[in-house]
Amino acid sequence: MINKFSAFFMRRKNWAIPYVVFLAIFVVMPLLLIVFYAFTDAEGTLTMANFRKFMLHPEAINTFVYSIGIAIITTLTCLVLGYPAAYILSHSHFNTSRTMVMLFILPMWVNILIRTLATVALFDFLNFPLGEGALIFGMVYNFLPFMIYPIYNTLQKMDPSLVEAAQDLGANPFQVFVKTIFPLSMPGVTSGIVMVFMPTVSTFAIAELLTMNNIKLFGTTVQENINNGMWNYGAALSLIMLILIGVTVLFSNESDGASNEGGVI
């Protein structure tokens, strides 16, 4: 028996088995459960009622569309603010840039709720009204590092001779940027977009804190339903969000196969 056991683990590929079992139980099955709950009612019979409820519920639809809008604005703001920062960082002297990059990543390691509350405190301090503006600014604060880092990574790995070649061939600085640098940094840009868009579109607690419960995002709707015991409807809303995330990830993989080069780790 023991011999059989050790012979089994002699083969190193069998070492993957415990984790495969773990993944099946804690990753695959929970996702299947979301699908199962989404298409059933409280008694467990198959139904489309949860999705019909979402479609016929203007408040839910509005929140959904509004959340996507806020997420897009946040992502674009992060891109506009973050790209120049990443560009400057990738061009500065090695030693200073290392420290600077660290300074930009550091806030990511502070608990997101503490960071958000600190932002609320800052807005309070400056008498900035807590509302839509605060929501967008607060989320830009929270997620800007996630935009800067991947872009910085791809820019830093870029071959400088390509830029020189463009210059030698007569491109002006604007053309060099538009035709050479920006296209080459696309993997970083797409992974930055995904890394900012996904948490902003799915956020729940942050929005409540930044707007004093005045603005509701889709994440909050999902959380409320789950908390109030409406598991089936909550699961249907989760599934809708999951599909949105899946589409975002697919889009980023499609637009660039090497997107993981810009990954954050």
Added chain:
Amino acid sequence: MAKAYLWLLLVLLYAPILIIMIFSFTEAKVLGNWTGFSTKLYSSLFAGNVQHSLISALWNTFAIAMLAATISTLLGSIAAIGIFNLRSGARQTINFVNAIPMMNADIITGISLFLLFVSFGISQGFTTVVLAHITFCTPYVVLSVMPRLKKMNQNVYEAALDLGATPFQALHKVIFPEIRPGMISGFILAFTLSIDDFAVTIFTIGNEGLETLSTFIYADARKGGLTPELRPLSTIIFVTVLVLLIVINKRAEKQKTDKIR
């Protein structure tokens, strides 16, 4: 000009944290009121008499992170060795499933695990939080160990077996030393991810009164006010992380220069 832009962004990014730090040195209940310099919040944080629940939340956070990071490092490292030796088809499938918790939104991971636990009638508490944290930490460990395996000479393990080592000895003496750096960075990553997590925790923590730092802050903030002791606590955490990161960075730099020599 360019430098000025970077500094402006940094000032903006750090302004909230600085506000918290500055107002940790005053007694006022409400953040933003300056009632004179005082270290009373620090002493009452350490006396622990005012905020017993805050201290226990802190302790829970640490215990959960320690357990989750240790288990995910072991599970993920063994899994990485296994996955590395699989046929490419099976490997790609596992890598895809492995990527799901990293790509997925935290709230979805949380809800999916919540549904798993309620469907099987598992009461939620400390264990379920640890299990949930292992779920989203292990993929990062697998990813940080995998490159070390790729770099390693594949024949050394076989050689050890040919020379009479048992698979366990070969693991211990050959593979383990090679992948150790990946395991360490995987552990650190898992630990910080676990400490920082809010969305997955809130769905798997149940309602038995168990609190982590994140859920404590969340509950506190919803009540309206923020416990004043959170200010010195955040300051301490921030400074600790800052010092740790500087030390890690200096160490990495030193290793690099040592290697060049």
